Every structure is written in C-alpha cells, then in structure tokens.
Amino acid sequence: MKSSNVTRYVLIAIIAVAGFVAVPFFPMVSSAIAFAAGAVICGIALLFVKTTNSTEESVETNDLTTLYIGNLNYKVNENAIKAYFEQYGYVDSVRLMKDRKTGRRKGFGFVEVEADAADKMITKLNDSVFEERTLRVRLAKEKVED
Template identity: 50%
Template sequence: MNSSLITNIISVLVLAIASYFVFNSFNIALSPAISIALGIIIGGIATVLLTQLKSASTGVETAHVSELSTLYVGNLPYRANEQAVQEHFELHGVVNSVRLMKDRRTGKRKGYGFVEMDAKGADKAIKNLNDSVFQERTLKVRLAKDKTEEE
C-alpha cells in the first residue's frame, strides 16, 4: 500500500472514533455503531475532498500517469542525494521519483540511480543533461532498460 492510502485510512478511522466521542459528549442518543458509521462517512467525504484539492493545487493530472519514462543516471557523485538529483532534473520536467542505488552491505551510494519523470521531460533531460556536469561529475543520462527476468 502506498503512504497516501494508509494516511487516508488512518484519517477516516480517527474521524470515526472522534465522532463517537462527540455524539456521546453532547448526549445525542445514537448507538455507538451509528455514530462510528457517521464518522466513517464524514471521514470518507473529507478524505475525497482533500485529495481532490491536493491534486488540483499541484496541477498533477492522473491521465498522464501512463506517460512516464524511467531514466538511468550514471556517474553520479557519491555525495549527491535524492533531493539534489530531483531538483536538477525538475528543471526539465515533472519528476515522479528518484532512486539512488546503494550497496546493500555498506549502505554507501553506488554512483548511479533512476529518475522517473514525464515522457516529454525525460526526452528534454536526456538531450540537456547527458554529458553535462553535476556536482563536478559528468552525468550519463539515457532511457533505462526494462528488467528482464532471469530463468
């Protein structure tokens, strides 16, 4: 489950429990099941409204989700973090995620990673950032190859 779904579920449950206590504190004669059900309904409506407001304020449309490209970014400086890489790539398009690879044993960065961004921005990023200098290192940027399952 993604974190926004978990947050939404927790919010609905908190509102359900809060409504139970609110109805009981005002001596409104409702059974506990009905007051919790009302809280779930109110929480669900609030969650949907907040989600719509959040997506409207960020300008992100869900129709463009299928138009994402994953870029391989090589020769990254070991000191670079996800935030710095994201900011660097956002100059060329909307970045969905950044994953910098780390050694499992030592936890140190390996010097490469993957940036998922909108397809148009990815094309721009490849054109403008491949062989460009980032934190004193020359980046290698290209479309990532799909993982192939080994048999």
C-alpha cells in the first residue's frame, strides 16, 4: 500500500514541475487502453498524440530517384510535367532548367520520383509525345563536383 502512495505523489510532483509527462506507447497498445491506464494513474485526463520518428520520415526521402527529362517544349511548366509523370507513380518534385541570363527554359529538367516507379516511368514515358515533342527520359547521372 505504501508503495502505490509514493508512486502517486512522485507522479503528481513531476506533473506539477514539468507541466506534462510524455509516456511512449507501442502501436500494439490501443488508445483506449492507454487512456484507461492514464486515467487510473491519478485520475488526470491525458491527451495522447501520435508521433513519428524522424528516421521514419527520412526513409521516405531516401526512396527517391532522379530522372532526366529532355527535349521538352519550352512553354511547359512544372505542374504539367508533374501531372504527366504521376500517371505512373509518386512525383516528389520537378526542376526545369533555365538560362541564367535570359531566364528562358532550356528544354530539359529533372523529376524526383519514387524509386519503385522509376523503371516504369522510363519505359512508358521515354519516346512518348508530350506537348508536341518526343520526350527523352533516363536515370539522371550524379552531379560531378570539380
């Protein structure tokens, strides 16, 4: 009996000092059970928020591949390219190259896509006609730094 009272007073002291307590739960524990366990601890209503690890988010960005797209119509914009490529998988970003002096498009660019869909996009979109031009779609080469 004395042990549970000590635990209760320690928990109340932590809440009073910190203002909150973070209690990690594993995915197999339902939120109803977690809330019930929290309610039993001190009768204090607790808010449970789902969080993600930063490593989970970084895994998603590591699964991207960059494709080179060439022979683009100079009037094409990033949104049109993204919509065209998304027929075959997730597109993270589109970069169309411009001349530094004039600001006009150069007719090529790069598309960051989901690695699993890259081969399918190359197969389906290489030599396809888009905006009256035959596209060249390939895996982008690594940028060589001097």
